[in-house]
Amino acid sequence: MSGHSKWATIKRKKALIDSKRSKAFAKYIKAIEVAARNGGPDPEANPTLYDAVTKAKKNSVPSDNIERALKRAAGEDGASSNWETIMYEGYGPGGVAILIECLSDNRNRAASEVRVAVTRNGGTMADPGSVGYLFERKGVVIVRKQQGDKSLTEDSLLEIVLDAGAEEVNNLGENFEIVSSPSDLVGIRDAITKAGYEYESADSSFLPSLSIPVNGETAKSLLELIDAIEDLDDVQNVYGNFDISDEVMASLS
Numbered sequence: 001m002s003g004h005s006k007w008a009t010i011k012r013k014k015a016l017i018d019s020k021r022s023k024a025f026a027k028y029i030k031a032i033e034v035a036a037r038n039g040g041p042d043p044e045a046n047p048t049l050y051d052a053v054t055k056a057k058k059n060s061v062p063s064d065n066i067e068r069a070l071k072r073a074a075g076e077d078g079a080s081s082n083w084e085t086i087m088y089e090g091y092g093p094g095g096v097a098i099l100i101e102c103l104s105d106n107r108n109r110a111a112s113e114v115r116v117a118v119t120r121n122g123g124t125m126a127d128p129g130s131v132g133y134l135f136e137r138k139g140v141v142i143v144r145k146q147q148g149d150k151s152l153t154e155d156s157l158l159e160i161v162l163d164a165g166a167e168e169v170n171n172l173g174e175n176f177e178i179v180s181s182p183s184d185l186v187g188i189r190d191a192i193t194k195a196g197y198e199y200e201s202a203d204s205s206f207l208p209s210l211s212i213p214v215n216g217e218t219a220k221s222l223l224e225l226i227d228a229i230e231d232l233d234d235v236q237n238v239y240g241n242f243d244i245s246d247e248v249m250a251s252l253s
Contacts, residue, residue, distance in 0.1 A: 023231065024059065025056075025061050025065065026233065027236055028052070028056040028059060028061050029056065029065055029066070030069075030083065030236070031052045031055075031103070032049065032052045032053055032056060032066060032069040032070065032073075033069045033070075033072055033073045033083065034073075034083050034103060035048040036049050036069070036070050036074065037073040037083075041073055041074045051185075051189070051201075053066060054202070055201050055202075055203070082105050083103045083104065083105055084103070084104065084107070085101065085102070086102040086103075086107060086110055086111075086234075087099065087101055087102070088100040088102065088111070088114050088125070089125070089127070089128060089130060089131035089132055090118050090123050090124055090125045090126050090131065091124050091126055091131070092122065092123045092221075092222045092225050092226070092242075093122050093123070093218045093221040093225065094212060094219075094222060095212065096212055096214060096222055096240050096241060096242045097131040097135075097208070097240065097241045098123065098131065098226070098229075098238060099131055099132060099135050099206055099240070100114055100229060100237075100238050100239075101206075101235070101236050101237040101238070101239070102114065102232075102235050102236060103234065103236050104234040106234075109234065110232075113232050113234065114229065114232065114234075114235070117225075117228045117231075118225070118229065121221075121224060121225040121228045121229075122221050122224075122225055134208055134209055134210065134241055135206040135207065135209070135239060135241070136206065136207055137204060137206055138167075138180065138181065138182065138204070138205055138206070139179070139180040139181060139182045139183075139185030139188065139202070139204055139205075140177060140180075140201075140202075140203050140207070141161075141177070141178040141180075141188050141189060141192065141199050141201070141202045141203075142172070142176070142177055142178075142199065142200040142201045143157065143175060143176045143178065143192060143197060143198075143200060144174060144175050144198070144200055145174060146174070147197055147198060150196070150197070152176065152197065154169055154171065154176065157169055157176055157178070160191050160195045160197075161178050161188050161191055161192065163191070164184060164187040164188045164190070164191040165180045165183075165184025165187055165188060166178050166180050166184070166188055167179050167180050167181070182204045185203075185204060189202045206237075207239075208240070208241030210241060211241050211242060211243035212242055213242075213243050213244075213245075214242045214243065215244070215245070215248055219244050219248050219249075219252060222240070223252055226238050226240065
């Protein structure tokens with residue numbers, strides 16, 4: 001099981017119940033604004049925006065906030081910030097490679113804050129290109145196994161998504177993770193809904209080509225580092241090539 005995917009699932013639950021809720025909302029809104037600005041404000045004609053809006057709604061972001069973000073992107077509700085995507089690379093405890101994705105309107109601020117968070121929490125920054133080659137952009141769809149009175153098995157899900165371009169289906173405990181090329185993300189998402197099921201999230205993500213097993217205090221330190229980085233306003237996502245067992249992850253989460 002992918003340690004990163006398991007941790008991402010845990011974080012989605014935490015964001016709904018703890019003090020990180022408002023920060024999570026801000027990240028969802030920023031993603032909506034950028035997607036609308038880059039691909040147009042109509043979710044039906046902009047798959048990236050559709051997924052960003054759907055993700056925000058599934059995580060209880062108020063509809064008014066979503067509408068304001070769409071209006072800002074269209075220039076109808078005040079000035080839209082000039083967001084740019086910036087990637088930073090580094091290493092965490094145990095030699096784990098870390099890829100940090102930011103959306104920022106101030107490159108200098110983002111670089112400074114990321115560097116401080118990494119170095120103060122047991123990590124080191126890396127030169128551009130020294131970590132990125134270990135990751136590949138993939139489409140990732142998360143589907144809950146139990147949906148009302150219906151349940152999904154791995155075999156039944158494979159029947160739904162294989163023809164749509166799924167490369168693999170992974171068991172994440174309560175959920176399944178479907179991995180594909182980014183270009184097949186929309187097709188897989190649509191195949192699931194047409195089959196009468198709902199998906200938890202559909203994202204273009206960076207997945208590692210090789211994962212490093214991490215245990216004990218190293219795992220604890222690594223997740224504390226990732227938490228500190230993700231707490232930064234400019235950081236949208238943190239990806240790592242770590243693999244933590246279910247037992248260790250449960251004890252730490």
